[in-house]
Amino acid sequence: MNPVLSIPLLIALAAGVFSANSVAQERIYRCGNEYTNTVPDAKAKGCKLVAGGNVTVVQGTRPNGSQPKPAAVAVATQSGSAGQRIDAADQKSRDSDARRILEEELKRSLARQDELRREYNNGEPEKQGIESRNYQKYLDRVAELKAALARNESDIAGIRRELGRLGAAAAK
Structure with missing residues (x-):
């Protein structure tokens, strides 16, 4: 492989990676403790645009009291060993x-x-x-x-x- 041809190829690949990364970044809006990237929701709620840097939001867990019980778990609890004599x-x-x-x-x-x-x-x-x-x-x-x-x-x-x-x- 010719070293002269490989340098432009590497530059083109690097430019493609960086441009794809910048296209993937959307505008992020902060609405109190919530974040969104949908413009109509952000405007309706009066959210503020987050400037600079990437934002990573990790969904937290809910406390046990506020989380509804799934139907499968509820049935298993009712018919499980807790009801046996x-x-x-x-x-x-x-x-x-x-x-x-x-x-x-x-x-x-x-x-x-x-x-x-x-x-x-x-x-x-x-x-x-x-x-x-x-x-x-x-x-x-x-x-x-x-x-x-x-x-x-x-x-x-x-x-x-x-x-x-x-x-x-x-x-x-």
């Missing part, structure tokens, strides 16, 4: 398993609470290693222990609430 024996078995798991978790949490209380020692835990020379590290550890105690107490209260709900459900 569970056998009483199966439900009783599930409830007893849940109660057993919660009781085990409560035992572990109570044991952890006792361990934390011993270590916390009414706000005066024993100093460890460098804490005798660095009082701030000691204070930080005391604060962490206090937070861990509070967090564990909250966990215990939550487990007891769940056990109470299971007891109330069993009474029904």
Whole structure:
């Protein structure tokens, strides 16, 4: 191939690409938070022409509350497993398993609470290693222990609430 002929060919191709790109760009109008490229809509809404640069608009998602449910999804939800009944024996078995798991978790949490209380020692835990020379590290550890105690107490209260709900459900 002759190098002299290839340069004009490259220039012609480049010009074609750039001219096609500039033809593809239309005028974009901004109407508040919406964009349009249709002139009649833009004039009717009193939109302003966006000057300079390319505009890329990505359609966002709608919140769940404002989005209508598709018919196929609605039918699947109505006839799905949510409407099926569970056998009483199966439900009783599930409830007893849940109660057993919660009781085990409560035992572990109570044991952890006792361990934390011993270590916390009414706000005066024993100093460890460098804490005798660095009082701030000691204070930080005391604060962490206090937070861990509070967090564990909250966990215990939550487990007891769940056990109470299971007891109330069993009474029904």
